[in-house]
Amino acid sequence: MSFIQRRALSTLIPPKVSSPTAIGSAPDAVRMQKVVSFYEKLPRGPAPEVKAKGLLGRYQARYFGKNPSAAPLAHLIGALIVLGYAQNYYFHLRHHKNNAH
16 A cells, blocks of 8 residues: 555544543543543534625525525516616607607
């Protein structure tokens, strides 16, 4: 087995945190107590759900979150209609506003 293969295999195997022979000795007992206290401080259970912040975040949470819907497609079509009318008014319709004379 080459060095690269041994190195790759060693990264898959976790390091020994404790062994049956190390539990009885005093220095390893202190080390084990540190490991136990570290794991005791870690949070338990599922992570809390992150609240959406900002306008775009709330919009994404509402329409793309747990219950996705087709409402964003309707919003896009409505926005394109409003934008198209605004462009038509600015570039064409505003010249024909008061053409009664």
